[in-house]
Amino acid sequence: MNTTTSTMQEQHHQFITRQASARELTTAALERIAVTEPKVKAYLTVCDAAALEQADRLDRQLAAGEPLGPLAGVPVALKDNMCTDGILTTCASKMLADFVPPYDATVTTQLQAAGAVIVGKTNLDEFAMGSTTENSAYQVTANPWDLTRVPGGSSGGSAAAVAAGTVSLALGSDTGGSIRQPAAFCGVVGLKPTYGLVSRYGLIAFASSLDQIGPMTKNVKDCALALDVLAGHDRRDASSLQYAPTASYTAGLEAPLTGMKAAFPKEYRQEGIDPEIRRVMEETAATLESLGMVIEEVSLPYSDAGLSAYYLISSAEASSNLARFDGIRYGYRPETFENLEELMLKTRSEAFGSEVKRRIMLGTYALSSGYYDAYYHRAQLLRNQIREQFTGIFSTYDLVLGPVTPALPYVQGEKTDNPLEMYLGDIFTVDVNLAGLPALSLPGGFSKSGLPVGVQFIGGHLQESKLLHVAYQLEQTLGLDLTSPVAKEVLK
Amino acid sequence: MKWETVIGLEIHAELDTKTKIFCDCPTAFGAAPNQHTCPVCMGLPGTLPVLNQAVVDMAVKAGLALGCEVQTVSKMDRKNYFYPDLPKAYQISQYDLPICTGGSVEIEVNGEKKTIRIHRIHIEEDAGKLIHDEYEPLSYIDYNRVGVPLIEIVSEADMRSPEEAVAYLRAVRAVLQYAGVSDCRMEQGSLRCDGNISLRPYGQEALNEKVELKNINSFKELQKALEKEEKRQMELYSFGEGHKVVQETRRWDAAKGRTISMRTKEDAHDYRYFPEPDLKPILIPEAAIEAARSTLPELPAAKAARFSEAYGLTPKEIAILTGEKALSRFFEETVAAGAGAKAAANWILGDLLRCLKETDIEAEDQPLQAVQLAKLIELVEAGTISGTVGKEVFQEMYDTGKDPEAIVEEKGLKQISGSGELAAIISQVLAANPASVEDYHSGKKQALGFLMGQVMKATGGQANPKMAKEMLEKALQA
Numbered sequence: 017m018n019t020t021t022s023t024m025q026e027q028h029h030q031f032i033t034r035q036a037s038a039r040e041l042t043t044a045a046l047e048r049i050a051v052t053e054p055k056v057k058a059y060l061t062v063c064d065a066a067a068l069e070q071a072d073r074l075d076r077q078l079a080a081g082e083p084l085g086p087l088a089g090v091p092v093a094l095k096d097n098m099c100t101d102g103i104l105t106t107c108a109s110k111m112l113a114d115f116v117p118p119y120d121a122t123v124t125t126q127l128q129a130a131g132a133v134i135v136g137k138t139n140l141d142e143f144a145m146g147s148t149t150e151n152s153a154y155q156v157t158a159n160p161w162d163l164t165r166v167p168g169g170s171s172g173g174s175a176a177a178v179a180a181g182t183v184s185l186a187l188g189s190d191t192g193g194s195i196r197q198p199a200a201f202c203g204v205v206g207l208k209p210t211y212g213l214v215s216r217y218g219l220i221a222f223a224s225s226l227d228q229i230g231p232m233t234k235n236v237k238d239c240a241l242a243l244d245v246l247a248g249h250d251r252r253d254a255s256s257l258q259y260a261p262t263a264s265y266t267a268g269l270e271a272p273l274t275g276m277k278a279a280f281p282k283e284y285r286q287e288g289i290d291p292e293i294r295r296v297m298e299e300t301a302a303t304l305e306s307l308g309m310v311i312e313e314v315s316l317p318y319s320d321a322g323l324s325a326y327y328l329i330s331s332a333e334a335s336s337n338l339a340r341f342d343g344i345r346y347g348y349r350p351e352t353f354e355n356l357e358e359l360m361l362k363t364r365s366e367a368f369g370s371e372v373k374r375r376i377m378l379g380t381y382a383l384s385s386g387y388y389d390a391y392y393h394r395a396q397l398l399r400n401q402i403r404e405q406f407t408g409i410f411s412t413y414d415l416v417l418g419p420v421t422p423a424l425p426y427v428q429g430e431k432t433d434n435p436l437e438m439y440l441g442d443i444f445t446v447d448v449n450l451a452g453l454p455a456l457s458l459p460g461g462f463s464k465s466g467l468p469v470g471v472q473f474i475g476g477h478l479q480e481s482k483l484l485h486v487a488y489q490l491e492q493t494l495g496l497d498l499t500s501p502v503a504k505e506v507l508k
Numbered sequence: 509m510k511w512e513t514v515i516g517l518e519i520h521a522e523l524d525t526k527t528k529i530f531c532d533c534p535t536a537f538g539a540a541p542n543q544h545t546c547p548v549c550m551g552l553p554g555t556l557p558v559l560n561q562a563v564v565d566m567a568v569k570a571g572l573a574l575g576c577e578v579q580t581v582s583k584m585d586r587k588n589y590f591y592p593d594l595p596k597a598y599q600i601s602q603y604d605l606p607i608c609t610g611g612s613v614e615i616e617v618n619g620e621k622k623t624i625r626i627h628r629i630h631i632e633e634d635a636g637k638l639i640h641d642e643y644e645p646l647s648y649i650d651y652n653r654v655g656v657p658l659i660e661i662v663s664e665a666d667m668r669s670p671e672e673a674v675a676y677l678r679a680v681r682a683v684l685q686y687a688g689v690s691d692c693r694m695e696q697g698s699l700r701c702d703g704n705i706s707l708r709p710y711g712q713e714a715l716n717e718k719v720e721l722k723n724i725n726s727f728k729e730l731q732k733a734l735e736k737e738e739k740r741q742m743e744l745y746s747f748g749e750g751h752k753v754v755q756e757t758r759r760w761d762a763a764k765g766r767t768i769s770m771r772t773k774e775d776a777h778d779y780r781y782f783p784e785p786d787l788k789p790i791l792i793p794e795a796a797i798e799a800a801r802s803t804l805p806e807l808p809a810a811k812a813a814r815f816s817e818a819y820g821l822t823p824k825e826i827a828i829l830t831g832e833k834a835l836s837r838f839f840e841e842t843v844a845a846g847a848g849a850k851a852a853a854n855w856i857l858g859d860l861l862r863c864l865k866e867t868d869i870e871a872e873d874q875p876l877q878a879v880q881l882a883k884l885i886e887l888v889e890a891g892t893i894s895g896t897v898g899k900e901v902f903q904e905m906y907d908t909g910k911d912p913e914a915i916v917e918e919k920g921l922k923q924i925s926g927s928g929e930l931a932a933i934i935s936q937v938l939a940a941n942p943a944s945v946e947d948y949h950s951g952k953k954q955a956l957g958f959l960m961g962q963v964m965k966a967t968g969g970q971a972n973p974k975m976a977k978e979m980l981e982k983a984l985q986a
Binding site: 098221254344346385 | 588780782
């Protein structure tokens with residue numbers, strides 16, 4: 017039985033047709049993790065015992081003929097900023113080194129109710145702040161396509177876990193590109209849903225108005241199936257939309273693309289983008305046209321401003337969201353302190369990494385009295401303009417086509433000393449979060465050196481179906497082999 | 509130079525919702541520490557607030573009762589500061605778009621009526637409580653109060669004396685109680701107040717530096733704290749040291765009877781307010797505001813007008829009775845139970861208030877039932893017991909909760925009104941005091957008083973005095 021290259025859909029099928037028990041599927045996933053982890057280091061926690069327990073429960077349910085969810089038997093991984101009741105949740109920070117939440121995130125509950133088996137928690141940039149997963153306080157994750165390179169971030173652990181073939185579904189969170197960019201770097205499918213489509217309850221907040229959880233999978237159909245499980249209103253999240261999809265996101269994937277219109281912003285084709293990525297973009301546009309789509313050039317004049325607005329707003333919110341880590345109730349506490357102020361100061365100085373501190377300082381400054389109007393308020397105005405700009409485009413076009421990143425996966429350590437240059441790498445992804453729109457990152461080709469290159473589809477409000485549809489058609493047409501060298505090794 | 513005092517108050521009232529503002533924890537007072545907490549109000553990472561609609565409804569009611577304009581669009585903001593009693597390190601409050609604006613209440617001080625304007629009302633969450641160990645250098649935190657919903661009512665700087673400030677606080681408290689949005693118990697902290705006070709020469713338009721007084725827990729303390737601060741500022745201005753009056757926050761130390769500087773303007777917090785991204789703006793349809801307006805209960809002013817018309821009480825009596833919801837309710841229940849309005853008012857304003865004061869009990873906790881007081885009034889009016897004995901019965905009733913008839917029975921307090929029994933006692937007294945009888949007949953009318961005293965003494969005070977006097981006079985003239 018080949019369980020390495022299995023997709024989510026295949027694994028579920030194997031389980032319900034009794035070709036493989038949940039225990040077998042889970043054990044196989046745990047074995048793949050054991051083999052690949054020394055090289056990839058995608059996981060912060062592997063929860064063998066809890067996973068096998070859940071697997072056995074599923075096997076009993078199947079034997080008893082009880083109803084089973086759409087992900088029954090599928091081993092999955094969660095980014096370690098999503099709370100798991102009784103399982104360590106660290107945000108890859110020293111601050112939460114011993115934090116075991118007494119509650120589940122809504123997505124955790126949803127996955128378990130659907131019959132998924134959580135096998136582990138994946139690495140990330142500390143508190144999801146970063147684009148390489150190198151900001152983790154614990155380990156550096158390697159890109160399964162080239163172990164000297166980063167998997168991207170901040171959901172680098174989840175992307176690498178899928179790319180290494182350990183699981184067919186891992187959840188990521190996307191505040192400014194943190195699902196899409198690592199998906200592009202690791203050659204997997206990553207979807208950032210419309211803001212409010214998936215509950216944020218239990219996702220340890222980075223920037224509340226931008227954060228959104230989404231699936232990272234091996235193919236588009238799995239992505240759609242996972243979204244079926246995750247989408248929907250949650251009364252515990254006030255920003256959750258009062259919306260329930262009326263049909264499965266897999267409906268209509270097979271339909272032809274004829275007549276659909278995509279906008280290709282000229283700002284997304286400019287200088288400064290890696291030529292290999294530009295080549296894949298042009299090829300993608302041509303392929304889509306050959307499939308009957310109309311592709312037209314448009315202009316997004318505010319796309320440059322997005323980056324500064326994003327870094328101001330996300331840092332401002334982060335400075336407030338991360339203020340609760342004060343050493344009083346849970347998490348890191350310094351060995352010695354003389355008084356309250358010293359307890360708080362030492363806790364935060366000793367337990368936060370430098371990128372987190374940098375953003376807290378930036379955000380605190382932007383919100384300070386006397387600077388609020390010049391920074392935070394102006395950023396909000398820009399945000400509105402970016403939102404309106406997209407609304408205008410989606411009145412004419414079904415989606416926007418663009419790159420995910422301006423560069424190929426970085427070599428480890430390449431960008432760590434230059435945060436500003438690192439921030440520039442988010443240029444094509446942050447606008448989507450500012451506008452609250454859905455966007456999907458799909459492997460569109462490879463560089464000459466064999467590194468995966470992602471393409472991005474941005475959709476209008478709640479237009480996930482359109483993104484999945486176009487991505488599915490493109491995926492089927494391209495027929496790329498997305499088995500990473502690490503996953504291939506496991507196969508042998 | 510004559511100085512004018514300028515005072516504004518910020519009143520915090522806990523709203524009487526069953527559950528907290530952003531989670532399902534109960535708001536009840538007095539639970540064991542940290543009993544009423546959950547991951548949401550503890551601000552554990554990943555949890556999110558969801559606004560309790562009852563909080564919005566009650567804030568709307570409070571606003572309408574205080575004559576405010578309810579805003580159809582308002583929003584929640586984060587007020588950021590570090591303190592261990594604040595688990596998220598920010599308080600969810602309202603900054604630039606509060607739920608209510610404008611409004612006013614009427615006060616009366618020394619017979620002078622005055623309108624005090626309200627600037628705004630906003631919704632926010634309460635913080636926890638630090639408990640410092642008396643013997644060890646340790647502090648504990650009780651988070652039960654975290655997330656209890658509050659409204660902050662900010663007045664305009666319309667008050668000109670501590671008395672006016674106290675009258676304003678009383679008036680607002682009464683309105684909130686009547687509207688049914690808060691129990692306003694200062695001793696439990698469900699009503700708290702900060703005072704802003706400054707002084708300026710009479711006739712000066714501009715306001716001088718103001719001082720904010722915190723930690724005021726009762727009407728009495730409010731009066732004292734404002735008087736003390738008024739005096740402190742007055743002295744500084746009078747001795748040419750006006751520059752020493754600086755904008756600052758001072759804590760009222762009730763035990764020491766003085767204010768202590770907490771922080772000056774220079775080290776004031778920068779709260780870095782920004783819109784709360786976890787919550788949507790609060791949208792209140794006009795129709796909902798009108799519906800709330802139409803279901804408002806009778807408010808103090810309307811009740812006072814009705815009392816004046818229906819019961820013929822004096823304005824002072826009405827002011828005290830309607831000044832507290834619990835008193836006015838008890839009064840109305842006693843009248844409904846059959847007592848006369850004047851008598852009911854007399855007992856409540858006299859004996860009940862005295863007992864409450866002596867036992868340090870709040871009106872809403874008073875132990876009497878209206879039927880008991882009505883019965884007591886009936887016993888006195890029927891002459892079954894004397895007025896003096898009535899007071900004794902009242903005290904006993906207040907202390908033990910027993911019914912008045914049972915007390916009269918148990919203690920044998922019934923008046924001797926049977927003429928036969930009384931006549932016998934009178935003849936004995938006359939027989940035993942021939943000299944006084946002689947005096948009476950020779951015109952010394954004060955002898956009657958002495959003989960009356962002897963009759964009362966012989967009956968152990970249980971004689972109906974009116975009847976005894978009549979019978980004694982008759983016997984003497986016989």
